[in-house]
Amino acid sequence: QVQVEESGPGLVKPSETLSLACTVSGDSINSGAYYWTWIRQPAGKGLEWIGRALTTGGVNYNPSLKSRLTISLDTSKNQLSLKLSSVTAADTAVYYCARQTGVPEVRFDPWGQGILVTVSS
Amino acid sequence: QTVVTQEPSLTVSPGGTVTLTCASSTGAVTSGYYPNWFQQKPGQAPRTLIYSTDYRHSWTPARFSGSLLGGKAALTLSDAQPEDEADYYCLLHYGGSHPWVFGGGTKLTVL
Numbered sequence: 722q723v724q725v726e727e728s729g730p731g732l733v734k735p736s737e738t739l740s741l742a743c744t745v746s747g748d749s750i751n752s753g754a755y756y757w758t759w760i761r762q763p764a765g766k767g768l769e770w771i772g773r774a775l776t777t778g779g780v781n782y783n784p785s786l787k788s789r790l791t792i793s794l795d796t797s798k799n800q801l802s803l804k805l806s807s808v809t810a811a812d813t814a815v816y817y818c819a820r821q822t823g824v825p826e827v828r829f830d831p832w833g834q835g836i837l838v839t840v841s842s
Numbered sequence: 843q844t845v846v847t848q849e850p851s852l853t854v855s856p857g858g859t860v861t862l863t864c865a866s867s868t869g870a871v872t873s874g875y876y877p878n879w880f881q882q883k884p885g886q887a888p889r890t891l892i893y894s895t896d897y898r899h900s901w902t903p904a905r906f907s908g909s910l911l912g913g914k915a916a917l918t919l920s921d922a923q924p925e926d927e928a929d930y931y932c933l934l935h936y937g938g939s940h941p942w943v944f945g946g947g948t949k950l951t952v953l
Contacts, residue, residue, distance in 0.1 A: 758942075768880070768888065768931050770942040781941050817887060827876040827935065828893030835887050 723747040725801075725818050727836040734842050739808050743801040743818030743833060750799045751776045756821035757801040758829065759792060761814040769814075773821065774801060808840045844868060846934050848945035853953055854922045862948045863914040864932030870913035871934060877915035878933040879908060882947075888931060892917060919950075927952045 729741035743757070750757065759771040772782040772792045782790050791804040801818055815835040822828050845867040854860035864877060871877060873895050880888040890899045892908035895915065905920045915932055932945040 760944075767947045768882075768933075768944045770933070770944055773941070781939070784940050824876070826894050826897055827878070828890055828897070828899070829878060829880075829933070830890050830893075830899065832887050832889065 723820065723831055725820065725831055725833040727816060727818055727833045729816075729836060729838070731837055731839060733808055733812075733838060733840050735809055735840055736807055739803070739805040739812060739838055739840070741803045741816055741818075741836065741838070742798075743803075745799045745801070745820075749796075750794060750801065751796050754823050756823070757794060758819045758821050759801070759803045760817045760819060762817070762835075763811075763814040771803070771816075810840050812838070813840045814838060844936055844940065844943050846932065846943045846945040848930075848932060848948045850946065851949045851951070853951045854919065854926075856922055856924060856952055858922050859918065859920045860922060860950070861911070862917040862919075862930055862932075862950070863911065864916070864934065864945050865914045866934055868936070871910060871915045873910065875915065875934040875936070877908065877910075879906075879915075879917045880931045880933065882929045882931065891930075922952050924952050926950065 724746045733739045756773040758773040774780045774792045774794050789806045817835045819829045819832040847865045876894050879892040881891050882888040891902045896908040907918050909916045929947050931947045
């Protein structure tokens with residue numbers, strides 16, 4: 722059974738770069754054509770799709786974050802990574818990773834438990 | 843900018859039926875938007891209830907069903923139970939430069 726778990730610093734200073742990892746267990750991150758996805762949720766607010774990396778290559782980003790965002794796969798570590806630069810308090814959120822399957826049964830499964838990242842000095 | 847709209851809040855009586863909807867600012871939602879529905883309870887990560895319009899996840903009770911209704915994606919809950927009280931989010935696929943957009947979520951109260 723595939724599981725994912727987010728990790729990284731829980732506190733980042735304004736203007737710095739937020740770096741998170743999502744470790745995949747139970748299978749190889751590049752077995753099959755999946756989209757490994759980041760999603761976030763500010764406290765008390767809704768979910769926001771951040772971006773994804775495809776196992777066969779390619780990335781897609783939320784246009785509102787694209788200029789600050791890098792998502793990549795590290796197959797040697799079986800990890801998905803996220804780097805968000807020049808963070809502000811608005812980037813404070815719980816960050817989730819999830820695996821998206823391809824057509825025709827497109828679903829997001831599994832999800833990680835999420836990691837709270839606070840941007841504060 | 844694409845906007846996905848859900849009812850902010852809904853209330854259903856125990857044993858009752860309620861339909862949550864998910865509309866796109868671009869027009870009618872079709873199966874090609876691969877609507878996904880997620881349930882989130884306080885302090886928990888979201889979990890998938892319905893994917894690709896009407897597929898139930900293995901853990902999704904049969905009282906939840908997904909469909910397309912009047913140009914929107916819909917999640918219908920029949921025989922509502924107290925444990926169904928939660929936030930529900932839909933997610934639609936657009937492709938292109940912004941592949942997926944979440945709705946704002948519906949807070950469902952069972953009362």
